[in-house]
Structure formats: C-alpha cells, structure tokens
Amino acid sequence: MRKRLRQLLLLIGFIFFTIIFLDTQGCFDKRPYRGISHASHTHYVPRDWDGSVSVSQFPQRPPGPCERITQQGQFAEIPDCQP
Secondary structure (H helix, E strand, C coil), X not given: CHHHHHHHHHHHHHHHHHHXXXXXXXXXXXXXXXXXXXXXXXXXXXXXXXXXXXXXXXXXXXXXXXXXXXXXXXXXXXXXXXX
C-alpha cells in the first residue's frame, strides 16, 4: 500500500513539475510574439523569428492590438483589424 502511494505521489510530482517546465518555455503562450530579456530591458520578437536579424533591432514594447512585428523588427498594421 505504501509503495503504491509513493508511486502515485511521485507521478503527481512529475506531472506538476513537467507542466511548470513547459509553462516556463512558453508552450502555453498563444501570443504571436515573445519577449527576450536583453540586459535591463526586453525586446519583442515574432514567435517564428529565425535569428537572422539581431535582437537589438527589435522593439522594446509589445505590439498593439492591431499591430504585428515583422521579421525585420518593424511594426506592421494588421489589415481589417478591429481593436
């Protein structure tokens, strides 16, 4: 009985810490951009950023409700967007 209880607690702990790890990696974040800490500030890059443009060329504020961040680090308006 104790062995099953210990196994159950270990399984629950493993699942709990796996969910925490995945959350810290941004797996549950649905935003189309992510923040990258850069010294004392944060740069916002698109989620599909390939690294060809330096992080320092991306904006230091997140995009607005009708904006998106391009691969070159510029804000672009989303067509037909209703904020």
